[in-house]
Amino acid sequence: MNTTIRRISVGIVAAASVLGLAACGVSKAPAAGGGEAAELSDEPxxxxxxxxxxxxxxxxxxxxxxxxxxxxxxxxxxxxxxxxxxxxxxxxxxxxxxxxxxxxxxxxxxxxxxxxxxxxxxxxxxxxxxxxxxxxxxxxxxxxxxxxxxxxxSTTSTAAIVNMDVIDQVGVPLPDTSTWTWDEFGEWAAEVTEASGGAVYGTAQLGNEYQLQLVARQMEDALFEDGKIAIEPETLAAYFQLGLDWITSGATPSASYMAEQASLPIDQSDFAVGKSATVFTSSTLITAYAAASGAHLELVPIPTLDGDKTKYDYFKPxxxxxxxxxxxxxxxxxxxxxxxxxxxxxxxxxxxxxxxxxxxxxxxxxxxxxTAEEKKTVAFAESRTSKLGEAPAIVPNGASDIQTILLRYQQEVNFERQTPIDAANALIAEIESSITAAG
Incomplete structure (x- = not known):
């Protein structure tokens, strides 16, 4: 396991003594299509x-x-x-x-x-x-x-979009993005901020359910399973802690600054205006960001725990x-x-x-x-094919607000109003209650 996330997870287990919910493998249903014949009408x-x-x-x-x-x-x-x-x-x-x-x-x-x-x-x-x-x-x-x-x-994959113009201007070269780890990424992002004198931040934070799924899968965990929330509290807490560490190191802006920027459209975001070197997002958004920034942008894989050796990735419809x-x-x-x-x-x-x-x-x-950007998106997807695992369980009934809830607790951690493990346990309990109510 990556040093940062191993340290976070071990510390959380020792402090909280909480047993997580075990994540199971995804069972794949037989392929659909070509089912029983249903006649088409000749009438209007x-x-x-x-x-x-x-x-x-x-x-x-x-x-x-x-x-x-x-x-x-x-x-x-x-x-x-x-x-x-x-x-x-x-x-x-x-x-x-x-x-x-x-x-x-x-x-x-x-x-x-x-x-x-x-x-x-x-x-x-x-x-x-x-x-x-x-x-x-x-x-x-x-x-x-x-x-x-x-x-x-359609499909999309999560990538780190990198502004190569900004990196050239700051003078902090990228690590090997084909094998970089979360530790390497965090150190590099903090160096970008420092080298720019704070004019450019190294990265924006992780911030959605898809990205959480990917981090969980890197830790051999799953967000949902069998219609229930299945992620271990320690996994979710490690995800929260990662973002908090980036604030502390200067890799990302302060919690208050990010909260102010959260509702801005793409063309006004820090990444689009050249104030952030990387952003984690859908690979297909490279087109919108390129149009907004006019910069040379590239798609690279998100960091991993093991140098991108395991099949944790998946394409999301x-x-x-x-x-x-x-x-x-x-x-x-x-x-x-x-x-x-x-x-x-x-x-x-x-x-x-x-x-x-x-x-x-x-x-x-x-x-x-x-277009050139669309070709990059297709090429990036093709490059990830060998890393695809089985499909994760989709968001169950009662958990449709997972994105809003995730961001709320992430902000609580960023402002240090809750510890990562407390926020993790609270989020899991809230989703469990919502799923139960929907059932």
Whole structure:
């Protein structure tokens, strides 16, 4: 185990004498798709389709719908869209009233909650939807209790995005990023801050559920398992302690400064304006950061405990398509999803706006049209393939607020209002209570 995290974990065990919850291996369900035949109607069919996003997404999605309707003249698409926050309120209201759209865009944070309440259909029943173009561990993240309730649209991987211009200006060269450890990274990030006289910080903090999952998997642990929170308190405390150590060393700004910056858009973030040398985030965001900064950016793997030897990594679906259990036309809905995810012609229209396509054949079809940053994202994903482990359990019903809760306790630790182990135990208890209440 890496020195920093070993030291933190051993100290926490000695001080707290707490036994963690043992994390189990992920069991993989058989592949879905190619299920029982369901006949398509020859009569006119209308499908309501609901998604979140901005204007660029709406325009591209509508063009794909136009193409689909040309190929299937009896099917008419009725689009409904909104921004992220408005979307989930609208979807919850429609679901409660039994009036959900036939096809809906879904997120991993909410998938289990909608599947668990019987609001979605098992897509594995419909042979109109093919799944063999997706990497099995990616497809598995669309499952809940062995049924495929969501078809991954796109994938993302977590990376450290590095501003090479800033590093050149500061004069602190990168360590070997193919094998760097958390200790090496923390020391380097603190050196960047010191060498710049505080004008540039070495890094931003880790900060989301995906990144916590990766750190936990490096420690042979898991965030969720069998519909419950499964992470050991010591693992979670080590994650919190890592960020606190970076504040102490100067690798990151102070807790108060980071709290003030938390709600800023990408183009105003420290990394985008050249005040931070690295940021941990989705690899697909290199495009947005490059546009905002105009800098030379590169994608590198996040640090590990063992020099990147174990298969801890995984690709997370950027989003999914699901079908409502109230739909009167689930076979046609499955056919539409197949077109959206698997058709190369549709893929060229959608491009990478929803992320790197989950279907490898669609990526191949897009290759000639990819921007320089998108090519970096695809190349980075390919470089991580040998490090992919099994799919982790998705966020269970009752734990959809894990991201908000995680950031709240992380801030408590950063401000030293709670110790890492106290925050870890409190977070676990809060999530356990929420899952129990949802059940």
């Amino acid at each position: 069919v209308s499908l309501r389709v609901m998604w979140w996003g901005g204007d660029a997404r709406h325009e591209r999605t509508q063009k794909v719908f136009d193409l689909f309707e040309e190929k299937h003249p009896n099917i008419t698409i009725e689009p409904e869209f909104s921004d992220w926050n408005g979307y989930w309120e609208k979807l919850a209201t429609a679901t409660a009233g039994g009036n959900s759209a036939d096809v809906m865009q879904m997120d991993q944070l909410y998938l289990a909650s909608y599947a668990d309440r019987g609001s979605l259909v098992d897509l594995g029943q419909y042979d109109q939807l093919k799944t063999d173009g997706l990497e099995p561990s990616v497809l598995d993240m669309g499952r809940w209790e062995d049924a495929l309730y969501a078809m991954p649209i 950027g989003m999914y398509w699901s079908v409502s259990s109230k739909s009167e036309h689930p076979a046609e809905a499955a056919l539409l999803i197949d077109f959206l995810v698997n058709d190369p012609e549709a893929g060229k229209i959608i491009g990478t706006e929803r992320g790197i396509p989950a279907n490898s054949d669609v990526i191949d079809a897009l290759e000639a049209d990819l």
